[in-house]
Amino acid sequence: MNLKVWEGNRRKNLGDLFDIKVESEGVKDEIELHIIGDLRKVRMIGAEMTGGAIIIHGDVGMHLGEGMTGGSIIVQGDVDSWAGCMMKGGKIEIHGSVGDYLAAPYRGSRRGMTGGSIIVHGDVGNEAGCYMRGGTIKIHGDAGEFAGIHMQGGEILIMGNSHGRPGASMVKGKIAICGHVSSVLPTFTIEDLREKVKICGERIEGQFYLFEGDHAEGGSGRLYISRDRNPQLRSYERYL
Amino acid sequence: MPLLIRNGCVYDPLNGIDGEVMDIIVDGGKIVEEAHGGETKVIDASGMLVMPGGIDIHAHIAGSEVNAGRLLRPEDHAVDFEAKTRVTRSGVGRSIPSTFTTGYRYARMGYTMLCNPSMPPLEARHTHEELDDTPIVDKATYPLLGDWWFTLEYLSRDEIEECAAHVAWMISATKGYAIKIVNPGGIEAWGYGRNVKDLDDPVPNFNVTPREIIRGLCRINILLDLPHTIHVHTNRLGQPGNYATTIETMDCVRDLAEKDEPIIHITHCQFSAFKGDDWTTLRSGAEEISKYVNRSRHVTLDMGQVVFTDTTTMTADGPWQYTLYELSGNKWINHDVETETGSGIVPFRYRRKSYVHAVMWSIGLELALLIDDPWRIYLTTDHPNGAPFTTYPRIISWLMSAEAREKTLKRINSKAACRSLLPSIDREYTFSEIAIITRAGQAGALGLKWKGHLGVGADADIAIYNIDPKRIDPSKDYMEVRRAFMNAAYTIKSGEIVAVNGRIVKSSMGRTIWVDAEKSPRIDAELHRRAHEDLKRKFREYWTVEFENYMIQEDYLHSSMRMTPGGDKRSNTQ
Numbered sequence A: 001m002n003l004k005v006w007e008g009n010r011r012k013n014l015g016d017l018f019d020i021k022v023e024s025e026g027v028k029d030e031i032e033l034h035i036i037g038d039l040r041k042v043r044m045i046g047a048e049m050t051g052g053a054i055i056i057h058g059d060v061g062m063h064l065g066e067g068m069t070g071g072s073i074i075v076q077g078d079v080d081s082w083a084g085c086m087m088k089g090g091k092i093e094i095h096g097s098v099g100d101y102l103a104a105p106y107r108g109s110r111r112g113m114t115g116g117s118i119i120v121h122g123d124v125g126n127e128a129g130c131y132m133r134g135g136t137i138k139i140h141g142d143a144g145e146f147a148g149i150h151m152q153g154g155e156i157l158i159m160g161n162s163h164g165r166p167g168a169s170m171v172k173g174k175i176a177i178c179g180h181v182s183s184v185l186p187t188f189t190i191e192d193l194r195e196k197v198k199i200c201g202e203r204i205e206g207q208f209y210l211f212e213g214d215h216a217e218g219g220s221g222r223l224y225i226s227r228d229r230n231p232q233l234r235s236y237e238r239y240l
Numbered sequence B: 001m002p003l004l005i006r007n008g009c010v011y012d013p014l015n016g017i018d019g020e021v022m023d024i025i026v027d028g029g030k031i032v033e034e035a036h037g038g039e040t041k042v043i044d045a046s047g048m049l050v051m052p053g054g055i056d057i058h059a060h061i062a063g064s065e066v067n068a069g070r071l072l073r074p075e076d077h078a079v080d081f082e083a084k085t086r087v088t089r090s091g092v093g094r095s096i097p098s099t100f101t102t103g104y105r106y107a108r109m110g111y112t113m114l115c116n117p118s119m120p121p122l123e124a125r126h127t128h129e130e131l132d133d134t135p136i137v138d139k140a141t142y143p144l145l146g147d148w149w150f151t152l153e154y155l156s157r158d159e160i161e162e163c164a165a166h167v168a169w170m171i172s173a174t175k176g177y178a179i180k181i182v183n184p185g186g187i188e189a190w191g192y193g194r195n196v197k198d199l200d201d202p203v204p205n206f207n208v209t210p211r212e213i214i215r216g217l218c219r220i221n222i223l224l225d226l227p228h229t230i231h232v233h234t235n236r237l238g239q240p241g242n243y244a245t246t247i248e249t250m251d252c253v254r255d256l257a258e259k260d261e262p263i264i265h266i267t268h269c270q271f272s273a274f275k276g277d278d279w280t281t282l283r284s285g286a287e288e289i290s291k292y293v294n295r296s297r298h299v300t301l302d303m304g305q306v307v308f309t310d311t312t313t314m315t316a317d318g319p320w321q322y323t324l325y326e327l328s329g330n331k332w333i334n335h336d337v338e339t340e341t342g343s344g345i346v347p348f349r350y351r352r353k354s355y356v357h358a359v360m361w362s363i364g365l366e367l368a369l370l371i372d373d374p375w376r377i378y379l380t381t382d383h384p385n386g387a388p389f390t391t392y393p394r395i396i397s398w399l400m401s402a403e404a405r406e407k408t409l410k411r412i413n414s415k416a417a418c419r420s421l422l423p424s425i426d427r428e429y430t431f432s433e434i435a436i437i438t439r440a441g442q443a444g445a446l447g448l449k450w451k452g453h454l455g456v457g458a459d460a461d462i463a464i465y466n467i468d469p470k471r472i473d474p475s476k477d478y479m480e481v482r483r484a485f486m487n488a489a490y491t492i493k494s495g496e497i498v499a500v501n502g503r504i505v506k507s508s509m510g511r512t513i514w515v516d517a518e519k520s521p522r523i524d525a526e527l528h529r530r531a532h533e534d535l536k537r538k539f540r541e542y543w544t545v546e547f548e549n550y551m552i553q554e555d556y557l558h559s560s561m562r563m564t565p566g567g568d569k570r571s572n573t574q
Helices: A231-239 B064-072 B074-078 B099-108 B121-132 B149-156 B160-173 B186-190 B210-224 B243-251 B286-294 B318-328 B355-370 B389-400 B402-411 B414-419 B431-446 B478-486 B525-542
Strands: A004-007 A010-013 A032-036 A053-057 A072-075 A091-094 A117-120 A136-139 A152-158 A172-177 A189-199 A202-213 A221-226 B003-012 B017-027 B030-032 B041-044 B049-052 B054-056 B111-119 B138-143 B180-182 B230-233 B264-266 B299-302 B310-315 B333-337 B341-349 B462-465 B490-493 B496-500 B512-515 B560-563
Touching: A172 A189, A189 A221, A189 A231, B003 B431, B003 B462, B017 B431, B049 B431, B054 B431, B064 B121, B064 B310, B064 B333, B064 B341, B099 B111, B099 B389, B099 B490, B099 B496, B111 B121, B111 B180, B111 B490, B121 B138, B121 B160, B121 B512, B149 B160, B149 B210, B149 B525, B160 B210, B160 B512, B160 B525, B180 B210, B186 B318, B186 B341, B210 B230, B243 B264, B243 B286, B286 B299, B286 B355, B310 B318, B318 B333, B318 B341, B355 B389, B355 B414, B389 B402, B389 B431, B389 B478
Parallel strands: A032 A053, A053 A072, A072 A091, A091 A117, A117 A136, A136 A152, A152 A172, A172 A221, B003 B041, B003 B049, B054 B111, B111 B138, B138 B512, B180 B230, B230 B264, B264 B299, B512 B560
Antiparallel strands: A004 A010, A189 A202, A202 A221, B003 B017, B017 B030, B049 B462, B310 B341, B333 B341, B462 B490, B490 B496
């Protein structure tokens, strides 16, 4: 009730901004928190959380679940940029779409997501999984440009299309794209044609090109791209 | 308002006061025998430690290099920020705090005077603008003169007096304080992707060697009678086996010492005390260096201690920064400053479990503990190269307690811990020695006779720490020591209380101290005229800036304090 929060540059009590209803007393780390309302300008919900669950009914602002180490967040709406940034553990499930820099570190930093999992049922913006080191991201919709940029580990599965330049500057880790990608960066080389991909704990059937890169960074990241959806990449097959 | 500091346990090594309980009276920004008129504010310092205000002889706090570092590291700001208060302004930055925050944080630790050690002369205006925005503390800055084309040119012809006239002009024009030499010859060579191998490796395109540069500038420093000695960042800094070069550097000016006074300052010596052939065989060269220093009178050093933390390295030594970039793979900045110097910036994390970093940590402390005379080694981290200055209290606790060192030794890389000399050293610094390496000694090295002590007539820059030296045993209660030095109970700057228990209560403006070297009696009018003519001509040919626009007018500084070289420096007391 008297928890201090910032509104603009003023300190307020949480109770001044929200109606708070406690249904039952619970053990710490097993608390379930429901947040209802227009939260598009509310930032840092679930930052540094260690356990329990947050269920959000509506859209949410930036920095959702920043640096969280455990517990889960479920959002029944859209989320702004920097969701799950620098996440270390736990789970975020978003039923809508997400802005840019999903799971990315702050500007200048190289410490991206190291663990946990993120599931997005809609689309994501640019630079999802920037400097990712561990954990998994599953995107059911489309991904913007530079998905998995600077990736150093972990896995990203994109069920929809990629808007370009997936895996730029990646050195390690795995990205799979089931939809359309207009082109692959020239610093990637084709290695193989696979019949299936195992990623994010799933097994996805269908033919996939396996690319390795980014050689501009001396990297050995793996980029899987669906063969069926990308006939424009057929020319790579002569190098196999 | 006059101040009376009552019953403090005073450590004032320059006046031979070692833990005496006494009163100190302050009036008109000075320490006085008795106050004249007015109501006196009394600070009860019983059970507290009273020292002169701290002095940092080497901390990169302002200028283009520091600011480029700030631009390079937004992530350094995100982790550390301070909101504004009624008195202070807001600020960000852990390893490279913004200017205002730098001033506040130093003041909280009881520091009242800082020296910004590497100013490319061309960037002097920027540096002074930032120094003017660094509140509370007094400031001085050293222009980089070791790789300036004119220095190289005149020294290659061994024209010391001509060169001295140029150097004097440059110090006066940039409102500098001392001659800073960084990797002499090496920065110029870096312009061609090279470095100098040792003291006798000639600089490309200039028929001069690093040895001649150091000796030449040392002679010029003596000739001009500047308050500080030459301030040298050695050749081969950061390369295994460089301790020999460092000893050679100190030795190459030995014969120039006329009096029993230091004539060369080797800065952040830890980075220049590596033994071994490569990174895997790296050892500490602290023993050899301290042996040399213990039997010579002409050298002073500062530590350049490393603390295990995330920081930003920045120096004018381009080739060394390139090596760091290659080692770390981090983002970096490389820069060349016209005819004058260069620079590089690389973010860096010192890790406990890294063999090399752990050895470096050990070397810094070994140097401080093996050099017998605390008057000739000063506490620095080469902020932010070894660690941010906010780690000073930790370093003090290591110096004062073998137990604290032992505890850290257990947590570092085991191979480095085995090879460290620290377990064999029992020495523990006393409070008096701490006062020397953090204030009194530095004031002496800088030739600031009205600072670093609490005698009558000295500047009323005083730090009061909430720790009772009579009650506490620093070798056991080192955490207590660390806590006390982190936040001074009172910091008094120019007779005003500026910080209380780590809270800034008044944000005053310090002065910028500079040396008007051109007024040296050793430069006659004719020499003066010739140097000016030569400079004007060369400005047309070489620089992107006009001669007239290059110089910084005295009234450009927020609060200028001019010193003239030579003579009794105490007479400069304002």
